[in-house]
Every structure is written in structure tokens, then in C-alpha cells.
Amino acid sequence: MEITIRVNGQERTASVPPETTLLTMLRANLGLTGAKLGCDVGDCGACSVLVDGEPVNACLMLAAQAAGRDVLTIEGLGDFQELSPLQEMFELFSSFQCGFCAPGMIISAKALLDKTPNPTAAEVREALSGNLCRCTGYTKIIDAVMEMASRGAAESERA
Numbered sequence: 001m002e003i004t005i006r007v008n009g010q011e012r013t014a015s016v017p018p019e020t021t022l023l024t025m026l027r028a029n030l031g032l033t034g035a036k037l038g039c040d041v042g043d044c045g046a047c048s049v050l051v052d053g054e055p056v057n058a059c060l061m062l063a064a065q066a067a068g069r070d071v072l073t074i075e076g077l078g079d080f081q082e083l084s085p086l087q088e089m090f091e092l093f094s095s096f097q098c099g100f101c102a103p104g105m106i107i108s109a110k111a112l113l114d115k116t117p118n119p120t121a122a123e124v125r126e127a128l129s130g131n132l133c134r135c136t137g138y139t140k141i142i143d144a145v146m147e148m149a150s151r152g153a154a155e156s157e158r159a
């Protein structure tokens, strides 16, 4: 079947079998490999993307369910040449080691900050609880999100 999704602001179409997951369509058909295939059963969050602003596990969603909707992947934030401010903050804090969890973690952090610009540490932990990291103790990940929030709050106070 032919499916069209608005991915990172662009209409993208692929012809895929009906059982194709959103993650497979992104990675295999559209060449967007930022979202990772970890557990493939909704446990690890490595495949997190935003669909209409809500974080979802792309391994659990059919591509057909995303048809006509807005999907944001890590590629829609920034790249190595030009990181987004949120990505820069994670870099500043050296939040990651192997980096496998990073795209999903950053996408979940973005979803949180878009809705809750000044979260508590508990809210950050809760928002990232579906994103597993096997390398770090999460501390520098949480710290980066909290710092991003406090800088955002400072910006809006100045505005």
C-alpha cells in the first residue's frame, strides 16, 4: 500500500506492505535511521519519535496509522553540522556513552519541554522513563534536560 507521512516537515511517500511498522518505513524506506531498532516490542524507547507532537514507540505503530500525520524524528531537530539547542545541551553535559539511546531520549525530552517548559526533576524522570539507557546512570541526561529548562525559563523572562 502507498503511505504518505509528513516527516520532519516534508511529505514522504513509500509503497510498503500493510504490516509495515512506522519504524521500518522510516529506516528502510525513507532512509531515516536516527530512530533505532532496539527491543522491537515497546520496552526500550530507542525508536521514539513524535507523532502529532506525542512521543510514540515507532516499533509498535503501523506506518498506516501515521498516514497523513506529522512525524518528527531526531533528524528533524539537527545534525552534526548544526545541532539543535537541546542536542547541544546533551553534548555539553556528555550525557551519553554509546549513544544508542540518544535519539529516543532526546525526542522524549523535546516532547516534555514542548508541553512542560519548566519541569521538576521527577517530571523529567517520568517523561524519560520509557527510554532505557544501558550505559549511564541517567544523571547527566536528567541534568541536561533540567539545564535546558532553566535556560529556556531565563530566556522567556528576558523576552
Ligand code: FES
Residues within 6 Å of the ligand: 036, 037, 038, 039, 040, 041, 042, 043, 044, 045, 046, 047, 048, 057, 058, 059, 060
Ligand atoms: S525498539 Fe521500539 S521500544 Fe524498543
Ligand code: FES
Residues within 6 Å of the ligand: 095, 096, 097, 098, 099, 100, 101, 102, 132, 133, 134, 135, 136
Ligand atoms: S548511552 Fe549507551 S544506551 Fe544510553
